Amino acid sequence: MSDETYLDRLVNEEALRSYLEEALGSTDEFSIQRHAEGHSNETLFLTWGERELVLRRPPPGETADTAHDVLREYRVMDALQDTEVPMPTTVLACEDHDVLGSDFYLMERLPGDVIRGEEPERFADPDHRERIGEELVDTLAAIHGVDHEAVGLDGFGRPAGFTERQVERWGKQIDWAAETTAERREVPELDRVGEWLEANVPDDYPHTLVHGDYKLDNVSFAPGTPPEIGGVLDWELSTLGDPFTDLGWMLSFWHDADDPEPAIPELYPTFMAHEDYSTREELVARYEDATGYEFEHDRFYRALAVYKMAGLGEMFLARYMNGDSDDDLYPQMEEAVPRLAERALEIIEDED
Structure with a gap:
């Protein structure tokens, strides 16, 4: 096309x-x-x-x-x-x-840079690299600190039962896509991940505004230095719900030095494995300090994030097979989604 x-x-x-x-x-x-x-x-x-x-x-x-x-x-x-x-x-x-x-x-349109596969040259400095992660976390904390009633977003979502519905909804979207993608191959590992998530949904979590797709390439950094986020983009999945789903999603795209190679290199940059960047553990600590929330159930939220990405991948592949996209990334999901399912199982089985 x-x-x-x-x-x-x-x-x-x-x-x-x-x-x-x-x-x-x-x-x-x-x-x-x-x-x-x-x-x-x-x-x-x-x-x-x-x-x-x-x-x-x-x-x-x-x-x-x-x-x-x-x-x-x-x-x-x-x-x-x-x-x-x-x-x-x-x-x-x-x-x-x-x-x-x-x-x-x-x-x-915002001036500046969206950071995707590589860092901008103007940020290739130890202090700037550290600041990228800090800006990302501080902005997420600001989102989760919004008084949604005061800004007119009362009733924007149903935070009670949100996380359980997330697991259910993404399972349904995977099933929707599989009606098409099963013609190419099946991914039974996704069923195992979904069953574990259903059995391990946290009972309690804060109720806040959530972005729904918060990660490094969904923010725009303003021109100049030091790094400063000029705007948060791509709010299509935003609602009122569980802020830890945002944090887990962001962390799933943040590459630590000892992480395996990503299933989708185009979507999962690895440059932040450099020693100048914060680790996931450091980002979590900063988030907890900024919000006063304690990030429990790390394995659940990180596995949920990978499960959601697998669900998106299946929908991408289904759209491609139905002739509704010319995105070169979509056909790659035939092999990438099974790798994502395996990654989610690795997170689930990692007792550390």
Whole structure:
């Protein structure tokens, strides 16, 4: 599938121009570029006159249940504009499917860097490397410290029973994807992981705003040094729930020196194994100091994080097999998901 054909499925340029002229005023300068780094909701970079904007919309085709709710993503981002959580500036949300065939929203594009496979050269310094992890943890603590009622997010989720529902929901999404992916291969290890998680759900945890996909490449670092997060991105899975699911997810993408090679190198960077970076243990200690919470049940939350990634991988593969994505990463999930399942079992069986 060519980029041009896929972009045509995402954007009706004439309809979008007409809508934006009414909402933002007319301009002679209008361009659209698809951002290929994302692997879930589609991200498009727009130039509208002198404004640099980001458009977020769901991928085309069938999706699983509650995934890809971009209007929900917009709601929480808009609510956090005046809090201590660094955020991109929201612009507008649209639920008129006559424009693009789906909901979408616009925000201002942030200057700076999203750190993916390698660290930016400006951060290649012992103090800066340490500060990256500190910024990541401090910002997560700020998210978990938001007074959700005060910012208008009361009723944004159901924190009671959240973690149990997480296990159940991701199991269902894996089953949904497996209806397609079983044509290629089956992953019985995922059933073992799911059964262990169901039997080991923590009984008690704080109730806070959670991001749902918090990790290093879902924050943008502002230009300059020292490292400072300019905005938290990708809020599509945010809700009220268990903050330790966020922490476990973040830690699952943070590579310690003695960790095995990641199942998906494109999504799991390893540069933070360098001695200048904080270890997972140090990040947890800083989080506990910042929030006053004690991070118990480490194995559960880290195994849950890998299980969720395996679930995403199965959905990626299903979408690819159904012809609903041209992402080069998606077909790799045929081999990557079984490796993720094995990694989750390793975490479960590690008594240390």
